[in-house]
């Protein structure tokens with residue numbers, strides 16, 4: 001496996017997709033390279049493109065505040081990145097081919113940082129990584145974030161927790177704000193061992209099914225059925 005520095009250096013000079021044309025700089029990611037928690041957002045915006053750091057605008061400030069409410073801090077044990085590392089023009093949505101082109105960098109970040117918990121912020125990151133959970137559902141691009149937010153999915157050994165992008169809360173979506181609060185608390189609880197990881201919960205669910213006990217909410221096959 002290439003070193004993290006090599007991966008970052010490669011990304012900083014990347015021209016694999018058309019987003020290279022309009023960027024000020026590549027926004028690779030920031031944080032603890034051995035973090036237990038990774039946030040994956042959508043794409044750099046205006047401020048991120050200028051600063052070279054993800055989540056530094058109003059959405060980032062809200063994320064920091066909500067993290068602080070549950071004892072999390074980007075200053076410690078957290079790594080933050082996006083599905084694409086270059087700002088789309090006029091903040092348009094990243095296109096599927098751009099996300100696919102940038103995918104190896106996110107895969108490399110996950111492999112190197114090796115977080116126990118991954119929180120996807122918004123539809124693009126959520127749909128991308130849920131595709132890994134299922135091995136690729138028929139059309140992962142249609143999964144609404146609201147239908148999977150707050151559930152734990154087993155992303156290999158990691159726990160994937162989808163939730164809304166903070167920008168949705170800033171646009172006045174009260175549900176998005178309350179989901180973010182709930183889901184960041186869930187992430188903190190999984191990290192602290194107060195709540196089972198997704199893999200542990202899946203094991204619990206299988207045992208419960210075998211004994212005809214109720215399946216714990218938000219675990220196991222019930223989650224995967226959401227993606228069918």
Ligand code: SF4
Pocket residue numbers: 011014015016017018019020026084085086098101102103
């Ligand atoms: S978005 Fe990703 S793949 Fe496209 S140019 Fe930037 S770093 Fe390369």
